[in-house]
Amino acid sequence: MYNKLKAEHDSILAEKAEKDSKPIKVTLPDGKQVDAESWKTTPYQIACGISQGLADNTVVAKVNKVVWDLDRPLEEDCTLELLKFEDEEAQAVYWHSSAHIMGEAMERVYGGCLCYGPPIENGFYYDMYLEEGGVSSNDFSSLEALCKKIIKEKQAFERLEIKKETLLEMFKYNKFKCRILNEKVNTPTTTVYRCGPLIDLCRGPHVRHTGKIKTLKIHKNSSTYWEGKADMETLQRIYGISFPDPKMLKEWEKFQEEAKNRDHRKIGRDQELYFFHELSPGSCFFLPKGAYIYNTLIDFIRSEYRKRGFQEVVTPNIYNSRLWVTSGHWQHYSDNMFSFEVEKELFALKPMNCPGHCLMFDHRPRSWRELPLRIADFGVLHRNELSGALTGLTRVRRFQQDDAHIFCAMEQIEDEIKGCLDFLRTVYSIFGFSFKLNLSTRPEKFLGDIEVWNQAEKQLENSLNEFGEKWELNPGDGAFYGPKIDIQIKDAIGRYHQCATIQLDFQLPIRFNLTFVSPDGDDKKRPVIIHRAILGSVERMIAILTENYGGKWPFWLSPRQVMVVPVGPTCDEYAQKVKYSSNSTMLNSWWTSIWIQAVH
Known part of the structure; x- marks a missing residue:
């Protein structure tokens, strides 16, 4: 069936090239324009015209801001970018193509039904349904050997757009692909890609051929549920990583070893900070030393709240x-x-605090004189995460946040955002984190008045410019209810983590009909809500700090800062006096609280 469809596709493309082709202009990032022909010229040919080295090192094209196969003909006047592996979008394509290579190997070894095989932050995975048996790490070497063979064959990635009903017939052997077609595909046609014997539902794009993947490693397997739903089929998941240079793989392996040594779960056990138990999955038991760190972080944020005009509440x-x-x-x-x-x-x-804070704002009439109203809450939150998704302190069911909501007037947004940015810089500098900022603006599907959005986005932009740190625009990536500033911190081994939140919300005040009386007496004035967290989940922040410091805590956070060691029984009484004196002296200072242990 595929070969027939491919022949029809090639025939249609040849006809377009003959009848519909016309001269087009292709604009490169430097502004230079290249002459080309629609339905004939490909991005790869343009890259070759610049230099063969560029063509060889290009992973994927970007045509009119949309990623595009290098061998897919251009259709009209367009902009063209040639992305190398260093680009994040190119990495995603590279790892997606690598997933197809591994998927082909999995089909040949296990004979099961392939499900999803996406790129992820560091590499890729493929899920497979097996009627019997499972995947073992002992299989990795044979799978890798087969992947190397597939890479050596330089199998071309072929793209076909096919009618949905034809695809249902093509994939009738795989109930999971049929589910995707029936439940996720809402268009008359969609695309498949072929490399070698593997034909898979896929939007693409991909690298030109499998030979572009220079080194590939399979490093982990696990089980999961179809689409993460515990009542659905159990799937086997295999993880891999690939690079265009073997040296990059060696660097990655060194990084993985370092990350393993810093794993917060291991350090937590070794230092007796915290543990988990099967009788309460996803809810951490903080031992005395871990509780000290936990409470010290909260006390630190509380001390900043007092300086910055936040009022703590209990809900x-x-x-x-x-x-x-x-x-x-x-x-x-x-x-x-x-x-x-x-x-x-x-x-x-409650999985979050904002609705409760709306009730608190609304429990009596509010005046403009009370704004901005900054409400902070360390309340316990619960989210029903799937058991298979729970990962130490980074993904839990029970947690606390340094959660705050600022109720303010529209014209106060800029000053409040400046305060939030200063707050996070103060906290992150004490931790030793650098960070990067992105302004995410109005998405295509948004709620509310466009003028309100424009005014809010302008105030966010002004705040970021005055803040003085480098930031980038992320157009169209805001939430449907308001623009936001995304903040990622960088840890000691170069990993980025999303912790802080600064999110404007125009819709929650409407849903709860929140109002305040304005200076001119209008009692229907609508506030804006700023959702704001610096640590984010305290549990997750402790995991990040544990791994960032490698268990070597800074003095103010260390649960064992001083140890009193009596040299003999005659010194016991004096040692106890020193212990109690030190604890009493430091009791009210979060930055110098001391854990003292007397030993004999």
């Missing part, structure tokens, strides 16, 4: 589901909430 853990219906979370997030019935009414543990 309920359990709410009637009507609250979540009003906020919109019930419609979109209820699967991730722990819910239960009480006296024939449905309740849920």
Whole structure:
């Protein structure tokens, strides 16, 4: 079937090249224009016209800001970028193509049904359904050997656009691909890619051929559920990584070894900081030393709150589901909430604080004189994460955040954002983190008045410019309810983590009908909410700090800062006096609290 469809596709393309081809202009990043022909000229040919070295090192093209196969003909006047592996989008394509190579090897070795095989932050994986048996790490060497053979064959990646009903017939042997077609594909046609014997549903694009993958390593396997749903089929997942240079793989392996030595789960056990138990999955037990770190972080943030005009509040853990219906979370997030019935009414543990803070704002009339109102909350949150997704302190079910919501007038946004940015710089500089900032603006599908969006985005931009740190624009990546500033911190071994949040929200005040009285007496004035966190999840921040410091805690965070060592029994009494004196003296200073252990 595929060969017939491919012949038809090639015939149509040849006809277009003969009848519809016309001269086009291709604009390069430096502004230079290249003459080309529609339906004939490919990005690869243009790259070769510049230099063969550039063509060889280009992973994928970007045509009119959309990633594009190097051998796919251009169709009209366009802009063209040639992306190398160093570009994040090129890495995603490179690893996606590598996943197809591994998928081909998996089909040949196991004979199961392939499911999803996407690129991820560092590499790629492929899921496969097996009727019997499973995957073992003992299989990795044979799988890698087969991948190397596939790479050596330089199998071309071929793209075909095919009707949905034809694809359902083509993939009738694989119920998972049919599910994807029936549930995810809402267009009359979609694309498949072929390399060697593997034909897979895929949007692409891909590298030109499998030989572009210079080194590939399979390094991990696990089991998962179809689309992460515990009541669906169990799948086998295999992870891999690949690079265009073997030296890069060696560097990656060294990095993995360093990360393994810094793993917060190992350090947490070794230093008796925290542990998990099967009787409460996803909820951490913090031992005395770990609790010291936990409470010290919270006390640190509290001390900053006092300086910055935040008022700490305590709110309920359990709410009637009507609250979540009003906020919109019930419609979109209820699967991730722990819910239960009480006296024939449905309740849920809170997964976030913002709806409760809206009730707090709304419990009495508000005046413009009270704004900005900065409410902070360390309340316990619960989210019903799948057991297979739980990963130490980085993915948990029970956690706390340094969660705050600023209720302000539209004209106050700029000053409040400046305050938030200064807050995060203060905290991250104490931790020793550098960070990068992105301004994510109005998405295509947004709610609210466009003028309100424009005004808010301008204030965010002004705040970032005055802040003085480098930032980048991420157009169209804001939430549907407001623009945001994304912050990523960089740890000691170069990994980036998303922790802080600065998010504008125009919709929650509307959902809860929040109002305040303006200076001119208008009692229907709508506030803006700024969702703001610096640590984010305290649990996750402790994991990041544990790995960042490699367990070598800075003095102010260290759970064992001083040890009193009596040299003999005659010194015991004096040692105890020193211990109690030190604890009493340092009791009220979060930055110098001391853990003292007397030993004999």
